[in-house]
Amino acid sequence: MPKSKVFVLIDCNNFFVSCERLFRPDLEGKPVVVLSSNDGCVVARSNEAKAAGVPMGAPAFKHRETFKKHNIVTFSANFELYGDISKRTISLLTTITPRIEIYSVDESFLDISALPITDYAEWGRGVRASVLQHIGVPVSIGIAPSKTLAKLAAEIAKQNDTYQGAFSFIDLPEEQKADALRRMSIEHIWGVGRKLAPVLRSEGVSTALGLMNLRPQRAQQLMGIHGRQMVTELQGTACYQLTREHAPAKQILRSRTFGEDTSHAYALEAAIANMATRAAYQLRSERLLAGRIGLFTNTDRHKPGYRRWTREIQMPMPTNDTGQIISLLVKKLGEFYSDKQKYHQLGVFFYDLTPESALQTDILGDVTPDMHDRAQSRMKAVDDINQRYGRGKIYFAAQELNTIWQPRRKTASPRYVSKWGEIPEARIA
DNA sequence: TCTGGGGTCCTAGGACCC
DNA sequence: TCTGGGGTCCTAGGACCC
Numbered sequence: 001m002p003k004s005k006v007f008v009l010i011d012c013n014n015f016f017v018s019c020e021r022l023f024r025p026d027l028e029g030k031p032v033v034v035l036s037s038n039d040g041c042v043v044a045r046s047n048e049a050k051a052a053g054v055p056m057g058a059p060a061f062k063h064r065e066t067f068k069k070h071n072i073v074t075f076s077a078n079f080e081l082y083g084d085i086s087k088r089t090i091s092l093l094t095t096i097t098p099r100i101e102i103y104s105v106d107e108s109f110l111d112i113s114a115l116p117i118t119d120y121a122e123w124g125r126g127v128r129a130s131v132l133q134h135i136g137v138p139v140s141i142g143i144a145p146s147k148t149l150a151k152l153a154a155e156i157a158k159q160n161d162t163y164q165g166a167f168s169f170i171d172l173p174e175e176q177k178a179d180a181l182r183r184m185s186i187e188h189i190w191g192v193g194r195k196l197a198p199v200l201r202s203e204g205v206s207t208a209l210g211l212m213n214l215r216p217q218r219a220q221q222l223m224g225i226h227g228r229q230m231v232t233e234l235q236g237t238a239c240y241q242l243t244r245e246h247a248p249a250k251q252i253l254r255s256r257t258f259g260e261d262t263s264h265a266y267a268l269e270a271a272i273a274n275m276a277t278r279a280a281y282q283l284r285s286e287r288l289l290a291g292r293i294g295l296f297t298n299t300d301r302h303k304p305g306y307r308r309w310t311r312e313i314q315m316p317m318p319t320n321d322t323g324q325i326i327s328l329l330v331k332k333l334g335e336f337y338s339d340k341q342k343y344h345q346l347g348v349f350f351y352d353l354t355p356e357s358a359l360q361t362d363i364l365g366d367v368t369p370d371m372h373d374r375a376q377s378r379m380k381a382v383d384d385i386n387q388r389y390g391r392g393k394i395y396f397a398a399q400e401l402n403t404i405w406q407p408r409r410k411t412a413s414p415r416y417v418s419k420w421g422e423i424p425e426a427r428i429a
Numbered sequence: 430t431c432t433g434g435g436g437t438c439c440t441a442g443g444a445c446c447c
Numbered sequence: 448t449c450t451g452g453g454g455t456c457c458t459a460g461g462a463c464c465c
Contacts, residue, residue, distance in 0.1 A: 036433035043433075043465095061431035077433085104465045193463050224439060226463080253435060302432065347434090407433085 005238045006120070006170055008110040009142045009150040010093060010127065013158065015106035016044035018137045019085045020075050023416050023424055031072040035060050037407040038257050039076055048072075076409035082106075084417045089135050096127065101242045109147060111242045124157075124166025143168035147240045148233035151190040152208060156180060169236070181209035181234070191230050196223055208234060248353070249286060254279040255347025258405045261300060263339050268297065268346060271405035272329050273398035275348035280322040283350060284379060289318035291352030295329045300344040309336050318354055321375035322382070326398055346405065 012018060016034040021027050031048035035041065042058045052070040054063055060074070067074060086105045094100055099111040117123045124141035131139050142153025149169050157167040169177060186192050186200050189208055199222055205211050211219070212234035219227035229239040254275040262268070272295060283290060294312035299305065311332040319325060329348060385394045414422035 038431085038433070040431080040433050057433090059432035064431090107465075191463065195462060224462085226439080250437075251435095255434065257433065300432095345433095 004113075004145045004236075005111065006113045006115075006117075007144060007147050007150040007238070007242070008112055008124070008127075009103075009147070009154045010089075010108050010110070010131070011140045011142070011151075011154045011158070012089065012106040013138045013140055014044055014046050015086075015137070016075075016077060016082055017046045017049075019082050020078070020413055021046075022085065022136050023413065027073055031070050032075070033067070033072055034075045034077050035411075036077055037409075038259065039074075039408060039410055040257070043077060074411050076412040078413050078415065080415050081413065081417060085135065085137065089131060089137065092131060092134055099242060099244070101244060102246075109150065109242055112143075120168035120170045121163070121166050124168060125164050128165040139165065141166040143170055145170065145236045146233040146238040148190050148230060149236065152181075152184055152188060155184065155188050178209055181212060182207050184208040186211055189230065189234075191223075191226050196227075199223070248288065248355070249282070250353060251349060251351050252279050252282050252288075252290070252353070253347055253349040255296075255345060256405060256407055257345045258343070259408045260404055261342040261344050262402075262404045263342055264402060264404065265333070265337055265339070267402040267404045268333055268337065268343060269330050269398050270401040270403070271346045272333065272348060273326050273396050273401070274405070275346065276325045276329060277322050277395060277399060279348050279350060280320055280325055280379075281383065283320040283353070284383060287356045288353045289320050289356055290325075290350035291315055291318045291354060293319070293325055293328065293348070293350050295332060295346065295348050297333075297343050297346040299342055303342075307341070311335065312351075317372065318352070319375070320356075321379055322396060323378070324375060326396060330398070 017032045020032060020034065027046075029048065030046070031052055032046040033042050033049045033054060034044040036043045039060055042054055042056060042060060042063070045054050045056065049070075049072055052066060052072060054066060054072070060067075066072065082105055090100070090102055090108060093108055093110065097110055097112055097115065099114075101109040101111075103109055120143045124143055128139055128141055131137060140154045140158040142150040142155070142157060143166070144150040144153050153167040153169055157163045157165055160167075167180075169180075172180075185207055186205060187197050189211060192200065192211075200206070200211065203214075203218075203222060205214055212231060214231055216228045216231050219231045221227075223230070232239050256271065256275065258267075258271070275295075292312055292314055294310065296308065296310040298308035313328055313332060325348075382394055386392065414424075416422055416424055
């Protein structure tokens with residue numbers, strides 16, 4: 001019988017806020033929130049902001065009073081900064097073991113089954129101290145025989161200061177494990193969200209322990225196959241393994257809510273051009289081609305007369321050529337556009353992604369392989385220039401038609417680490 | 430006035446076929 | 448005119464995640 005698995009979850013606490021504080025140490029201990037694009041929703045809160053009663057995902061405009069009353073400092077999200085701090089953290093974790101899964105910008109799983117460790121919680125506290133010292137970001141660490149339990153363990157570590165940032169289910173006596181699970185409500189379980197929590201509660205299951213003891217068949221009836229796997233994982237048997245290497249994308253989507261609603265066709269065209277540019281760049285950087293491309297746009301769903309339009313194009317030959325994509329999508333826009341509508345948001349998406357290497361020439365189509373090659377070398381030249389001289393140095397004219405679509409960012413922090421002009425200065429007196 | 434953006438996976442149901 | 452059962456494929460929508 002193989003030795004059972006040991007997974008670690010390293011979860012950065014209040015990650016976006018912690019990143020902002022790295023460059024603003026004066027904000028340590030003060031209430032801070034980070035807002036999404038258009039300063040719409042709260043996407044990260046410091047502990048002090050949580051204590052002041054600001055909910056996660058809350059629309060910012062509903063809480064302006066609370067922000068004022070508690071002197072809460074707000075930042076517009078600065079994803080370039082967070083991405084950079086995230087990369088540094090990951091490269092530090094990679095020195096522990098190469099068996100790492102980058103789960104999100106602020107969470108990674110490690111498989112440490114093969115590491116010679118006797119006291120896991122103590123080991124976890126060491127990792128926490130190292131990340132704090134080298135990166136400056138506080139983390140919570142959960143260690144367990146399954147990923148679902150590791151997520152719960154990290155949550156326990158975060159909630160309870162006595163564990164000093166690390167909690168382990170490995171070698172924990174059955175009675176203590178039951179106690180810990182009894183104290184965690186089902187909402188904290190990975191895979192139980194807004195809809196499933198009430199379903200479980202009406203079944204009389206309100207804690208992690210309750211779900212662990214639910215009949216697997218019943219869990220599957222209530223929640224589908226994931227429910228059954230959740231029970232098994234809570235019992236301490238791993239269903240989910242480490243997902244190594246970034247799996248190729250299955251779909252790519254770029255969308256933005258506009259800075260203000262617009263009826264102008266050229267504003268929509270500019271938005272299409274920008275979304276398509278970013279999405280197609282991702283396609284090319286992953287060496288993929290899109291077999292289906294499309295766009296959607298809608299009016300404000302909080303206003304009467306809400307409408308949504310979606311159009312798709314089946315490509316005769318898969319593409320990643322920004323110019324071709326923009327012109328096809330702008331043409332599609334013309335099929336439904338009306339200057340009587342107030343458009344609020346627009347997105348561009350790609351489906352049926354295939355590797356460039358698998359390109360099948362469409363012998364009956366009017367796109368010849370030669371045309372495809374020319375498009376390829378044109379886009380390569382654009383990418384090379386932008387990579388060398390900075391994003392957006394060279395672009396399609398349509399991108400510049402209008403800027404109404406651009407989201408508002410009232411309180412963005414400087415791009416400390418990715419723009420030379422915004423690097424912080426330090427003076428030594 | 431003001432409510433984000435980017436993903437994955439599963440399932441139910443329809444179309445179609447034998 | 449009426450009709451069973453089962454399989455496949457596709458899509459839309461729903462659930463979840465951060």
